[in-house]
Amino acid sequence: MTMNYRHLGRAGLKVSELSFGSWVTYGNQVDTRAARELMAAAFDAGVNFFDNAEIYAKGASEQIMGAVLKELAWPRIKYVVSTKFYWGMRTNPNDSNTLNRKYLLHAIDGSLKRLQLDYVDLVYCHRADPTTPIEETVWAMHDIISAGRALYWGTSEWSAEQIRAAWDIADRRNLRKPVVEQPQYNLFHRKRVEQEFKPLYADLGLGLTTWSPLASGLLTGKYRQGVPAGSRGALEGYGFLRDGLTDKAKNAIVGRLEGIARDLDCSLAQLALAWCLKNPNVSSVITGATRVEQVAENMKALAVAPKLTAEVMQRVDAAVGSSYD
Numbered sequence: 410m411t412m413n414y415r416h417l418g419r420a421g422l423k424v425s426e427l428s429f430g431s432w433v434t435y436g437n438q439v440d441t442r443a444a445r446e447l448m449a450a451a452f453d454a455g456v457n458f459f460d461n462a463e464i465y466a467k468g469a470s471e472q473i474m475g476a477v478l479k480e481l482a483w484p485r486i487k488y489v490v491s492t493k494f495y496w497g498m499r500t501n502p503n504d505s506n507t508l509n510r511k512y513l514l515h516a517i518d519g520s521l522k523r524l525q526l527d528y529v530d531l532v533y534c535h536r537a538d539p540t541t542p543i544e545e546t547v548w549a550m551h552d553i554i555s556a557g558r559a560l561y562w563g564t565s566e567w568s569a570e571q572i573r574a575a576w577d578i579a580d581r582r583n584l585r586k587p588v589v590e591q592p593q594y595n596l597f598h599r600k601r602v603e604q605e606f607k608p609l610y611a612d613l614g615l616g617l618t619t620w621s622p623l624a625s626g627l628l629t630g631k632y633r634q635g636v637p638a639g640s641r642g643a644l645e646g647y648g649f650l651r652d653g654l655t656d657k658a659k660n661a662i663v664g665r666l667e668g669i670a671r672d673l674d675c676s677l678a679q680l681a682l683a684w685c686l687k688n689p690n691v692s693s694v695i696t697g698a699t700r701v702e703q704v705a706e707n708m709k710a711l712a713v714a715p716k717l718t719a720e721v722m723q724r725v726d727a728a729v730g731s732s733y734d
């Protein structure tokens with residue numbers, strides 16, 4: 410089982426093809442001690458990219474990751490850390506739902522303090538802000554990088570048109586360009602990555618770090634008989650995920666995928682992760698986990714990916730049909 414390191418699009422930075430993120434888990438399901446075990450297991454399997462965001466558990470996720478990084482004391486050159494900005498931490502006008510210059514320059518200070526780092530490797534605009542000129546945001550990201558507080562910047566859940574607009578401004582003004590987008594990508598959510606963004610890979614050299622490869626756990630098969638206690642679907646405050654997780658039609662498709670996983674001698678989670686890995690435009694598939702056993706199971710998707718021949722991919726497509734957006 411070998412971890413490969415893929416370029417972040419056309420950028421020089423290399424990220425492990427499977428990475429590890431902290432959404433929902435850190436601060437809600439996982440404390441510092443458990444996070445240390447999870448990150449150490451991921452790192453031992455070759456993961457070099459750890460994804461975070463200011464909004465995750467309202468700063469607690471960054472605090473936990475910062476404490477773990479300090480305890481584990483890996484050489485800084487060996488890992489890549491990200492954060493993301495948009496929603497803000499408070500409700501005042503310049504600290505919520507914005508990508509304005511004041512917020513972004515303030516936000517990076519807070520994140521670095523919580524992460525106990527001098528710089529983050531990647532900083533993402535977590536959503537687009539149609540109320541701030543893209544040019545103002547591009548300048549702010551350029552200035553964050555120029556100040557040495559981040560090395561690269563990117564976007565998350567931006568449209569192809571918005572990404573191209575930011576890239577064109579940076580190109581015209583000789584500013585740092587966005588090098589990566591972070592979209593959702595899994596067997597039930599494919600169109601943006603496979604269709605809308607298609608011209609951007611060759612034109613801009615855009616890299617992708619993709620999220621929710623297991624559709625929050627749906628693609629493990631654990632929701633086929635309802636919501637298991639202790640799972641993400643049972644968490645208070647995440648009711649918005651529950652309808653999708655317990656969707657009958659989707660769970661019937663998961664049942665069909667189970668047969669394919671069985672023939673490949675792997676778990677459903679491994680099949681779903683390996684399917685994401687097969688897309689060459691994906692730089693890194695960001696995984697999530699609440700237990701070390703899940704990390705161990707998920708990392709073995711590396712050995713399953715080569716088994717996904719054209720014929721297997723066709724079987725997967727036939728099982729999912731047109732039930733994806």
Ligand SMILES: NC(=O)c1ccc[n+]([C@@H]2O[C@H](COP(=O)([O-])OP(=O)(O)OC[C@H]3O[C@@H](n4cnc5c(N)ncnc54)[C@H](OP(=O)(O)O)[C@@H]3O)[C@@H](O)[C@H]2O)c1
Pocket residue numbers: 429430431432433434438460461535565566591592619620621622623624625626629631639640641642678695696697698699700702703704706707
């Ligand atoms: N940019 C964005 O807007 C955005 C949005 C969402 C996520 N992200 C990033 O992407 C990362 C991954 O997203 P995600 O956490 O939604 O990924 P996911 O792989 O879709 O879901 C991960 C969750 O599924 C369950 N799970 C994982 N492996 C399992 C296994 N082998 N067997 C059974 N259950 C398993 C765990 O939850 P339980 O144990 O609780 O069931 C785990 O926390 C996040 O941490 C974050 O860094 C970014």
